Amino acid sequence: MPTLILRLDVTGRPLDWISRRAAALMYVRGQVAWEAGEQTFRMFGGTARITGLRSYLDINSIIAGRGTALLGSWAESTPALTNNGLFSRDNYLCMYCGGRFPATMLTRDHVLPRSRGGGDDWENVVTACKPCNARKDNLTIKEAETFGIRLLAVPYRPNLAEGLILQNRNILADQMEFLSMRGSGKRKRLD
Numbered sequence: 017m018p019t020l021i022l023r024l025d026v027t028g029r030p031l032d033w034i035s036r037r038a039a040a041l042m043y044v045r046g047q048v049a050w051e052a053g054e055q056t057f058r059m060f061g062g063t064a065r066i067t068g069l070r071s072y073l074d075i076n077s078i079i080a081g082r083g084t085a086l087l088g089s090w091a092e093s094t095p096a097l098t099n100n101g102l103f104s105r106d107n108y109l110c111m112y113c114g115g116r117f118p119a120t121m122l123t124r125d126h127v128l129p130r131s132r133g134g135g136d137d138w139e140n141v142v143t144a145c146k147p148c149n150a151r152k153d154n155l156t157i158k159e160a161e162t163f164g165i166r167l168l169a170v171p172y173r174p175n176l177a178e179g180l181i182l183q184n185r186n187i188l189a190d191q192m193e194f195l196s197m198r199g200s201g202k203r204k205r206l207d
């Protein structure tokens with residue numbers, strides 16, 4: 017996965033990941049209001065016929081565009097629920113046995129089973145290894161506890177900043193730091 021550029025709106029709210037080429041176009045069109053990253057990527061253009069010099073553009077790892085897209089809706093916007101995003105949110109840990117597994121061994125478990133009316137949304141799904149998912153079957157948490165199966169952490173809905181962290185597997189340190197300050201780390205532990 018190539019390095020992506022984190023795009024913000026003019027007030028500093030993270031919007032999305034864009035390619036370096038898309039970022040270059042923003043520079044060329046004068047749409048970059050300010051930069052916030054610590055790294056730059058040099059992109060080369062054509063060679064000027066008169067000077068023989070090659071043109072280039074330095075693209076910052078975090079750029080703010082002009083304008084405020086998504087005004088008002090940003091705080092409520094939720095990243096799409098995908099298995100990869102879910103496994104990342106739960107750090108590839110089974111939320112029942114606490115074991116760490118590769119993605120191929122993990123499943124999306126519905127805390128309140130779908131057959132019992134549970135929704136397919138961030139607040140009702142956790143990462144579970146295949147054996148734990150099979151053991152929990154279509155039990156509610158209360159019922160599962162009688163079989164010694166306990167939920168280790170409450171599932172939560174990531175905000176957009178957290179969602180951006182979950183989306184990009186090739187995130188740069190400065191981008192991670194920027195988004196982490198925006199995320200709120202709402203995870204509650206159950207003890």
Ligand SMILES: [Zn+2]
Pocket residue numbers: 110111112113114115144145146147148149
């Ligand atoms: Zn497990």
